[in-house]
Structure formats: structure tokens, C-alpha cells
Amino acid sequence: MALHGLVLPNSLVVLTAARSRPPVIIAGRCSSARFVFSSPSANTKLIVPSSSTNNPYPATDREEEVAGGEDEHELKLLGTWRGPFALRVRLALNFKGLSYEYQEEDLANKSDLLLESNPVNKKVPVLIHNGVPICESLAILEYIDEVYRGTGPCLLPGDPYQRAVARFWAAYIDQNLVAPWWKMFVGKTDKEKHEGTKQTLAAVEKLEVALRECSSGKPFFGGDNVGYIDVVLGGMVAWMQGTEALCGLELLDATKTPLLLAWMERFGGMEPAKAVLPDIDRLVEFAKMKRAQKALI
Numbered sequence: 001m002a003l004h005g006l007v008l009p010n011s012l013v014v015l016t017a018a019r020s021r022p023p024v025i026i027a028g029r030c031s032s033a034r035f036v037f038s039s040p041s042a043n044t045k046l047i048v049p050s051s052s053t054n055n056p057y058p059a060t061d062r063e064e065e066v067a068g069g070e071d072e073h074e075l076k077l078l079g080t081w082r083g084p085f086a087l088r089v090r091l092a093l094n095f096k097g098l099s100y101e102y103q104e105e106d107l108a109n110k111s112d113l114l115l116e117s118n119p120v121n122k123k124v125p126v127l128i129h130n131g132v133p134i135c136e137s138l139a140i141l142e143y144i145d146e147v148y149r150g151t152g153p154c155l156l157p158g159d160p161y162q163r164a165v166a167r168f169w170a171a172y173i174d175q176n177l178v179a180p181w182w183k184m185f186v187g188k189t190d191k192e193k194h195e196g197t198k199q200t201l202a203a204v205e206k207l208e209v210a211l212r213e214c215s216s217g218k219p220f221f222g223g224d225n226v227g228y229i230d231v232v233l234g235g236m237v238a239w240m241q242g243t244e245a246l247c248g249l250e251l252l253d254a255t256k257t258p259l260l261l262a263w264m265e266r267f268g269g270m271e272p273a274k275a276v277l278p279d280i281d282r283l284v285e286f287a288k289m290k291r292a293q294k295a296l297i
Contacts, residue, residue, distance in 0.1 A: 088235030094272035096152035
């Protein structure tokens with residue numbers, strides 16, 4: 001995609017720290033992952049090549065300067081840095097190689113744009129495409145995949161049955177993993193936490209089987225490439241990695257869930273995922289603080 005005549009070469013993650021407005025993060029095409037940080041002295045962006053050995057796309061060893069102020073995009077995402085539902089949308093945008101503007105939301109003081117864009121639920125994520133808002137993460141993922149079908153990898157399979165299977169497991173993850181996990185973490189009683197733990201462990205066992213069947217021995221739920229289920233579950237990767245510190249429970253291990261454990265390490269090491277997945281220590285510290293305050297996470 002172009003920025004007012006300036007073509008962003010390859011895959012970029014752009015962080016603009018203009019003092020007059022909230023940080024904006026933009027991700028570009030996925031052929032060479034590089035990171036862009038704003039200069040503290042001027043509204044310019046410096047493109048710094050990624051040194052990651054896990055980057056499947058070769059990067060050049062040069063720096064480029066992008067003129068400040070050229071950050072208008074047709075896609076804008078409202079979310080939070082730690083929310084699994086917003087993270088899955090950011091993952092999808094990154095894996096598709098799409099350029100987008102990201103606005104971090106304060107859930108204790110929601111922006112007018114969020115309230116206007118999602119007046120029913122007043123929740124993130126919200127994707128705004130050419131001024132039109134799309135709400136709910138699973139609906140957003142399907143929208144992205146359909147509208148940008150010819151861009152980047154396809155998330156949903158072309159076969160109707162395989163699409164139905166992918167949708168089934170996506171819904172399963174939300175209902176049987178994400179919801180019980182939160183109950184395990186913030187349950188008001190020991191009984192509620194115990195029930196959440198039991199349901200979460202059962203879901204993990206089912207997902208181990210699902211990965212075996214869906215992948216057919218390949219690296220991802222989507223086969224050779226990251227697909228719909230990978231992105232949906234990917235939003236929980238950091239939380240799953242922080243489960244032991246947050247809940248006193250080792251969620252995945254090499255004996256009971258070897259495939260999921262390997263998948264999590266493989267997925268988390270990919271450049272499009274590394275660009276958005278939160279730091280585990282920071283996430284754990286933040287979650288513990290919010291739990292103690294009984295505040296929105």
C-alpha cells in the first residue's frame with residue numbers, strides 16, 4: 001500500500017509517537033519484516049531492519065526515513081495491547097500483510113470514536129474500513145479475509161466443509177477456552193476458579209486433538225500456512241504462556257499437549273506475531289495489578 005505516493009517497501013511495523021496524539025502503529029506488506037520507530041526530536045519515522053533470525057522474509061541492512069504526517073490509511077483498528085480479541089485481529093492484518101492504523105483504547109475512558117463505532121456493545125476490537133465500522137473479532141477476521149482475498153494468505157479454507165470446521169473450532173475456542181480461562185483467573189470464589197480450571201484443561205485437551213486432525217501433520221491448524229484457527233487461538237498465546245504465573249497452572253506440557261506446545265512456540269516466533277504479541281512479564285504484571293484493583297483487563 002502507498003502512503004500518499006510513498007510506497008512502503010515490504011513488511012513494516014510503524015510506530016508514530018507524535019506528542020499531540022496517541023501512538024499509531026501501522027503494519028505493511030509481508031515480504032521483509034522491519035520495524036519503524038519515531039524520532040524523539042521530529043515527527044519522522046526511521047525504518048530499522050529486523051535482525052530476527054526467525055524472520056522468513058529477508059530484510060535489507062539499510063535505514064530509510066519516511067516523511068512525517070503521511071499516516072492516513074483506509075483501515076483503522078481500535079483495540080488494546082493485551083486483549084486476545086483485538087490481538088487476533090492485529091495478527092490477521094499482519095499475516096495478510098495489510099497496512100492499518102492502530103488506536104490504543106483506554107477501557108476506563110473509552111474514546112468517542114469507539115462509542116460511536118460500536119454503540120451496542122461498546123467493546124474492542126472495532127475495525128473501521130473506509131469509515132465503516134465492523135465489530136466482533138470473528139466477524140472482523142472473516143471480513144478481512146473476504147475483502148482482501150487476493151492479498152496475503154487466505155485464512156479460511158476454500159472448501160465449504162473445511163470452512164465449517166474452522167468456524168466450529170473458532171467458536172469452541174471462545175466458548176470453551178477463553179471464557180473458562182477468565183473464570184479461572186478472576187473467579188470470585190474457589191469453586192468458580194476450580195470450575196474454570198477444569199473447563200480450561202478439558203478445552204486444551206480437545207484442541208490438541210483438533211490440531212492433530214486439522215493440520216494433518218503439518219505445522220499449523222491451517223496446514224502449511226497460518227489459517228483462521230491459528231489466528232483465533234493466537235490471540236491467547238501470551239495469556240497461555242503466562243498462565244502458570246497468573247493462575248499457578250502449567251497449561252501446556254510436552255507430555256499431554258506436545259503438538260500445542262510446539263505450535264505455540266512456532267507461532268509465537270513468527271515475525272508477524274512477534275510484532276504484536278505482548279511481552280509476557282509485562283502482561284503478567286499488568287493483569288495481576290488489574291485483578292487486585294478488580295478493574296477491567
